[in-house]
Amino acid sequence: xxxxxxxxxxxxxxxxxxxxxxxxxxxxxxxxxxxxxxxxxxxxxxxxxxxxxxxxxxxxxxxxxxxxxxxxxxxxxxxxxxxxxxxxxxxxxxxxxxxxx
Numbered sequence: 001x002x003x004x005x006x007x008x009x010x011x012x013x014x015x016x017x018x019x020x021x022x023x024x025x026x027x028x029x030x031x032x033x034x035x036x037x038x039x040x041x042x043x044x045x046x047x048x049x050x051x052x053x054x055x056x057x058x059x060x061x062x063x064x065x066x067x068x069x070x071x072x073x074x075x076x077x078x079x080x081x082x083x084x085x086x087x088x089x090x091x092x093x094x095x096x097x098x099x100x101x
Contacts, residue, residue, distance in 0.1 A: 001037075001038045001039075001085065002037065002038070002039040002040065003040070003042060004040055004041050004042015004043065004044070004045060004089075004090050005042035005043070005044040005045060006023060006039055006041070006042065006045055006054060007019055007020065007023045007045065007054070008044070009048070012044075012047045012048070013047050013048060013049050014048070014049060015048055015053055017060075020057055020060070020061075024057075024061050024064070027063065033063075034063070035063065036063055036065050037063055037064050037065060038065045038066075038073055038085070038087065039054065039057075039064060039065065039066040039087075040066060040069075040070075040087040040088065040089055040090070041054055041066075041069070041089045041090060041091050042090045042091075043090045043091065043094060045090075045091065046090070046091035051069075051091070054066050055067070055068065055069075066087075069089035069091075069092050070086070070087060070088045070089050070092065071086075071087050072084065072085070072086050072087075073085050073086075073087065
């Protein structure tokens with residue numbers, strides 16, 4: 001699970017595939033490479049020209065999960081117990097520098 005500020009790009013308004021590949025390489029370690037990464041944008045992710053940039057990473061990396069700018073997720077933690085998380089895009093909640101209209 002990420003809490004935002006996922007990708008620090010060389011050009012913060014125009015991220016590249018190389019920027020994505022660098023970050024995703026961190027999650028390609030033997031013991032975690034098959035795990036889902038549940039992500040949300042943080043305030044440092046708000047400057048890209050394409051606000052859907054991180055949502056669209058799933059097209060190339062299926063383990064990256066960011067279905068929307070905000071979403072709920074229920075995790076099964078075993079023994080019939082669940083853990084609920086609400087992912088809220090910091091750009092939407094705090095920065096107010098992007099029009100979602």
